[in-house]
Amino acid sequence: MKLATLLSADHMILDMDAMEHWPAIVELVAHLVSTGQLPASQQEEMLQAFKTREESVSTGIGSGVAIPHAFSDDLEHVIAVFGRSENGIDFEALDQAPVHFIVLFVVPRKNYHLHLQTLAAIAKMFTNPGVLRGLKVAATPQEILAIFDSKPSRVSA
Numbered sequence: 001m002k003l004a005t006l007l008s009a010d011h012m013i014l015d016m017d018a019m020e021h022w023p024a025i026v027e028l029v030a031h032l033v034s035t036g037q038l039p040a041s042q043q044e045e046m047l048q049a050f051k052t053r054e055e056s057v058s059t060g061i062g063s064g065v066a067i068p069h070a071f072s073d074d075l076e077h078v079i080a081v082f083g084r085s086e087n088g089i090d091f092e093a094l095d096q097a098p099v100h101f102i103v104l105f106v107v108p109r110k111n112y113h114l115h116l117q118t119l120a121a122i123a124k125m126f127t128n129p130g131v132l133r134g135l136k137v138a139a140t141p142q143e144i145l146a147i148f149d150s151k152p153s154r155v156s157a
Contacts (some may be wrong), residue, residue: 006079006105007080007145007148008141009142011037012083013028014141014144015085016084016102018085018089019085019090020090021054021060022051024085024089024099024102025050025051025068026047028083029043032081042072046070053068059091060093061123062097063132064088064097064099065100065132066089066099066103067104067105069104069115070107071106071107071108072109078111079105080106081103082144084100084135084144085100089102103122125148134147
């Protein structure tokens with residue numbers, strides 16, 4: 001599947017409120033709950049999973065991009081949310097630059113192999129400077145989906 005199949009217009013925050021690493025993750029997980037992708041009963045468990053992951057090393061991969069990810073025993077398929085910050089978020093990224101684009105995703109633990117495939121597809125998408133420029137100026141979720149859909153970054157299901 002293409003990266004765009006993990007997202008829909010409802011699964012995006014085009015102007016994030018968070019200014020720092022952990023509040024950004026909390027904001028994105030809350031969005032997963034508010035859009036029905038993640039049951040509210042799993043919110044705290046997922047926040048703990050993200051916290052544990054981020055404590056080992058930040059998922060801010062550089063070039064203004066972060067890809068926080070975690071596993072769930074309770075999900076049947078990968079869920080994701082995209083966040084954009086015009087001002088940038090201090091994400092403790094590897095290059096110390098502010099993060100402007102975040103793709104947060106959760107993989108079912110039973111499909112562990114999807115983790116690396118999803119991570120690789122997202123990282124590959126964001127190495128394209130044209131994608132970064134397009135995402136920066138996109139005015140609507142539909143424009144962002146079109147950008148994600150037009151690139152050959154694929155995730156196997």
